[in-house]
Amino acid sequence: MGRAPCCSKVGLHRGPWTPKEDSLLTNYINSHGEGHWRSLPKQAGLLRCGKSCRLRWMNYLRPDIKRGNITAQEDDLIIRLHALLGNRWSLIAGRLPGRTDNEIKNYWNTRLSKKIPSPPKNTKRPKKPSPLVPATASKLLTEPPVEMETKHMIHQPKAVRIGPLNRNVSGLLTSSESNNDTYTSSVSGEINMSSNYNSNSSEGEVDHHANFAAAENGSAPWSTGDMYNSGIYVDDGTKAPSFSDQLLGYGDEGNNTVWEKLYDEYLQLTNAGYGVELDQSETQHLLI
């Protein structure tokens, strides 16, 4: 398996980009478009490897990138999405228009990870596919696999970035109207995740910061770990609140989305301890 040579091995520039390099890259992509990163540096007159060019463009130079501080609403959304998706930064970034995966990853690592403990690591993709691939997730709920494997492997589907051209986002977390922001992401008609996001109102909304604080100071019957283990019932029969439940709670009650349904199935499968690996094709449409 061949790998792209590292910049250091071919004597190319490394380190911080200069304004001139930025200009060359931006001008080239503006006139020729993205892609073909391998040949791009040479054609653009840059002494950089393609990988470096791609990174610079994706994380810094793209015109749709939103600079500036992460807002409280975005902060909140990142926490919820991280509870749901784990360290799949590109996926999380796809729900935060104008934010890059690198930015969110940095934000999490430098700030949020200090506020919130990391859930158990399960984001590593398996090296080879499991022989156990269910036809559908729901089928498995009623028909536990005959051949149960001892390992509990959950396949984390590959993250898919939402392209700026295909995304339909209206008024997300950007304006003074953010008291009742609406987030709509619709691509190819496959999924329409629409949420009424009311960050200031506590009406009908669980405050996960308070829940988390309660877990930490021992005033709640659940632990912080329980909050990650969505839907778990603690000793006194109380259901521990989960970050993920709250995320889903923002959805339109009357419009039970595919996302929500599949997520429920996913949780049930994981909580049931099945050695389930969801095939990427089963979940791909949820990630777009």
Add this chain to the structure above:
DNA sequence: AAACAGTGCAACCGCGAATTC
């Protein structure tokens, strides 16, 4: 004012998946 520690972020690295030949 200097030294040190902590923080934030851009960039790099290595890997696996997808694509091409």
Add this chain to the structure above:
DNA sequence: GGAATTCGCGGTTGCACTGTT
């Protein structure tokens, strides 16, 4: 069908900047 190539991702590093002693 398999090797080579390219792409995209998450983890990690290095360094500039800021705060503290």
